[in-house]
């Protein structure tokens with residue numbers, strides 16, 4: 001398949017004035033030698049700068065937070081450019097530059113497993129266009145036709161065997177017309193993309209030299225610790241600043257806004273020590289201030305039978321199917337709140353003057369932070385800038401769900417104009433003020449006929465909507481379409497993988513008082529746990545093999561089926577599990593990719609041991625196999641943490657878990673080896689950062705049932721008297 | 726003023742004696758490779774070596790140091806990323822976001838010295854640092870590779 005794209009002049013502005021103008025805005029203080037060289041070097045288009053020494057700088061709009069997108073995007077550009085990989089490096093444009101250049105880099109938002117799939121076309125086209133211009137420049141030098149010049153590994157070769165490096169003609173190339181049309185390579189021709197190249201950003205993670213946002217410092221910088229109202233809707237009633245003003249290093253004690261208090265000191269440890277000692281009174285609203293787990297339980301349970309439900313997927317007549325059923329199977333499930341716990345807590349450094357607002361922070365969506373900086377400071381967008389720092393994890397928390405860390409830093413810096421202030425949230429503040437994985441329940445009814453075939457199913461979801469809590473403007477007539485991730489018919493993003501003749505999947509929205517957010521995998525996590533567990537229940541109720549039962553409903557879903565078959569073969573389903581152990585299996589689709597997993601477990605008393613995990617993914621195309629594998633492993637770590645050990649609870653409106661002692665996550669001890677199977681089938685582009693997280697939990701719990709007869713319907717598994725380890 | 730020896734150099738530091746070493750290193754000495762993850766000894770992101778032993782520096786205060794104690798941080802593990810753990814980490818692309826990795830590497834370096842030929846079980850029992858990105862499989866492989874390189 002050859003893809004052709006038209007290039008508009010606007011999309012690839014190359015005039016020197018435009019590029020210099022864009023780059024000059026908000027250039028970071030203390031620019032590195034590379035950045036200064038980049039400024040002085042010819043820009044072929046927004047994505048590619050070639051320096052006279054042949055170094056190729058690829059501009060990366062998406063952000064790296066561990067998921068490998070940076071290296072993947074650079075591979076795609078370098079591939080089309082036919083660059084010498086050893087001479088390729090990268091840089092991040094700032095959101096201010098993006099705005100100044102009419103968003104030539106598109107969206108910076110890095111979430112929804114979109115890093116590669118939504119920008120591959122743009123960046124590949126950028127690489128291909130740059131190569132065409134380099135070829136044309138060499139052809140002009142040699143007085144030959146461009147078709148007589150070839151490019152390979154950063155070297156241009158002419159008809160007589162003459163050669164020029166990219167760096168030698170970059171200046172001339174930058175002055176040429178952008179080609180009207182370029183042809184992208186077929187993935188079968190790839191030599192840089194599609195390869196398991198090592199990441200470009202590993203070395204400085206091994207010697208402590210990598211600067212994360214939390215590590216950033218500036219001359220004259222002060223540090224702030226904060227406390228935010230512990231209950232949603234609560235406000236600051238008063239603080240006794242005098243009690244801590246004399247403590248070592250303390251410079252300011254201030255109420256930042258209605259809900260937040262800060263202590264600013266020379267060091268963060270002194271600021272933290274002082275704020276811990278600061279007497280603060282809160283106004284706690286009565287209704288939320290008495291909300292607890294029983295209230296959540298009652299609220300979600302009521303939604304299981306309520307009439308006000310939005311329909312996400314419907315076929316045939318479910319009630320008729322139940323009337324005719326030989327057997328009706330029923331079950332209720334639930335999924336608790338989760339916290340992101342990025343290993344680097346929320347933080348940001350801000351510097352505000354009368355006419356500028358600059359923020360250094362780790363964010364998945366710097367353009368949202370730019371908007372937040374402008375809105376908070378009251379300054380115009382061109383007066384504001386965000387410098388994107390390295391992230392110690394994102395998982396949907398930073399900028400994707402909220403930019404609160406930027407807003408608070410700007411508010412504090414506004415009180416101290418001219419002084420840069422770094423605000424670090426303690427782990428406790430971070431955990432108490434997250435954007436939490438929503439809490440939901442599901443009630444299933446399934447109709448089986450005499451032959452054990454599923455003739456009808458009703459899945460009622462009750463609970464929290466992320467859109468309602470974070471971005472109500474995204475609701476569609478009150479409905480949150482995202483609630484049905486992986487459950488909708490015919491969706492290229494995440495289609496339901498079974499044919500059930502009579503089907504109803506609906507959602508009763510119930511929003512408890514805790515801010516929800518996008519948490520790696522988002523609603524696919526509970527949807528897959530609910531559905532794939534219940535399908536397993538149906539198979540056992542029908543007396544059929546869970547794999548064969550699924551296959552019987554998947555004839556029209558060949559890609560879903562292919563990954564399921566891949567893990568069945570990988571684990572050795574036909575041969576059966578070794579003595580004393582059992583297998584579980586499941587599949588799901590989300591973020592454009594098809595995923596499946598199989599698990600082998602044993603259970604000793606209450607202790608579950610996962611001996612093997614086999615995971616398969618079909619994301620269409622794979623840009624860096626070893627990095628996709630790393631994402632699969634990471635997904636299992638995070639997915640199994642949620643189902644096996646972590647949950648956020650609430651008493652009196654207040655989150656009860658404040659640190660890793662009460663919110664444990666998986667460690668080396670419990671972590672299974674993950675066997676990865678990549679089966680890219682081509683023709684589409686799916687994500688890889690999240691999808692395999694969906695299948696972690698049901699694969700393991702289906703195996704637990706097969707072995708013990710205990711069906712885990714509530715998470716984490718200790719609610720069923722089990723633990724992992 | 727207290728004097729502490731870090732990566733072979735003596736430093737005068739101006740901090741209260743109950744300040745955790747983590748914050749002395751990060752804020753007084755600018756050695757930001759040592760990370761804050763929890764502050765309660767639960768995550769290991771702040772792991773350093775004190776007198777050769779792995780220590781969670783968020784739990785060790787300035788006053789807990791014994792005179793002459795040598796502190797090694799990630800910045801001082803080797804001059805040029807040549808420690809076998811660092812080499813193995815680079816060879817196998819162990820880190821994801823990298824935030825926990827200074828602590829992982831310091832813990833792994835101490836572990837490897839005690840277990841030069843580690844088994845999977847040794848690694849599982851000893852490596853207790855947390856990684857939210859979930860790099861555990863590669864940390865395990867990295868330690869075994871480092872054992873080969875040593």
Ligand code: FES
Pocket residue numbers: 760761762763764765766767768769770771772781782783784
């Ligand atoms: S910061 Fe010291 S163990 Fe987590």
Ligand code: FES
Pocket residue numbers: 066343392393820821822823824825826855856857858859860
């Ligand atoms: S690599 Fe991100 S927390 Fe370990």
